[in-house]
Amino acid sequence: MQLMLEFSSSSHLWVLEVFTALWFFVMGSVIGSFLNVVIYRMPLGLNISKPKSRCPVCETPIQTRDNLPILGWLLLRGKCRTCQTPISVRYPIVEALTGIFFLLLYILLVHSGGQFLPYRTPNRFWGSYQILEGRTWDLIAIDVYYSYLFIVLLASAYIHYDGQEIPRRLLLWCFAIGLGAGAVIPALHPVPAFISTPSELSTGKGLLNEINYYGVLQAAIEMETLKTLGWGLLYGIITGVLFCWPVLFKQQSASPFRSRTSWLLILVGVYLGWQQVVTVGFLAAFCLFCFELSFRGNRSLLLRLPASAFIVAILTLQLLFGKYLTILPFHLSYLSYLLVTATQIVAIPVLTGLSQSIYIKRVLQSHTEDQISSNESRSITF
Secondary structure (H helix, E strand, O other): OHHHHHHHHHHHHHHHHHHHHHHHHHHHHHHHHHHHHHHHHHHHOOOOOOOOOEOOOOOOEOOHHHOOOOHHHHHOOOEOOOOOOEOOOHHHHHHHHHHHHHHHHHHHHHHOOOOOOOOOOOOOOOOOHHHHOOOOHHHHHHHHHHHHHHHHHHHHHHHHHOOOOOOHHHHHHHHHHHHHHHHHOHHHOOOOOOOOOHHHOOHHHHHHHHHHOOOOOOOOOOHHHHHHHHHHHHHHHHHHHHHOHHHHOOOOOOOOOOOOHHHHHHHHHHHHOHHHHHHHHHHHHHHHHHHHHHOOOOOOHHHHOOHHHHHHHHHHHHHHHHHHHOOOHHHOOHHHHHHHHHHHHHHHHHHHHHHHHHHHHHHHHHHHHHHHHHHHHHHHHO
């Protein structure tokens, strides 16, 4: 009898784990479907809620059964049901990316009890059943907070890829929500502006925190939280200016740094704090430089990737594995910590400047080759 009860209990837990994970993926893909609407309509100044989604060629409204995230595109085989016009594969890609991110963030943040959050002591218990017991409300709030930042930056990167300007209202809403929610919910910022080393946190105090605080979502305006927001905003502005300096004061016709790219790093600073925005800015600049250097002779359309795409890619890694990417004072000696942080900040404008130079050379080479081929075709014709 006892074995049967244990088996029944474990099977129920397994069903709960699978259902919860599936729910996060489905919710993410549904939000990704709405994100496709935002990416297309908002830059054009269209209403994102009306009219109903329709085929751009035959203007037939998309039926509910065809509007299912990912599955709708697969069942239609990538074509409009009425006129058979091909539907871009980008729609299910955005839905899948958003769904996968929501699933991974749930597993690595909520399900793990905060194991991958920088600085914050992980919960003693983990698993989906902790949600039912009310021990993860703070982690769920952080999950929602981070997810909103991710979808805004993902939409911004796709808008840049389409050659459009990021709508100001999309950025301002994200900025206002980040400041507003971050100011009244201290748990949203697990990494404070000024870090206490682990030696200053006694074991007794950490255990008392876990018993009395973890899982509890408190609303309060605290000076420490305001400092974290202020320093995050300041360093977000600094990192954004350093990242986009090649086009900030001199407009370039050809550049991977599109309009309002610096806003994205400002948002990262507000949501994650100054330590993490420096990391995101440096790693994004480094990846952009490596990308441009590796494919400097290639003319593929893929190389039109904007700098914002690299910011989103690094942000995704930071949100999922922030514990291993964020350098904090107690990881190194204080002098080494200052040196590493200063090196990251100084390297950002150097790497982005080199990336801009390589990009311009590639564009000029492409234009030259096109002109030569055009002249040759004309000479053959005559």
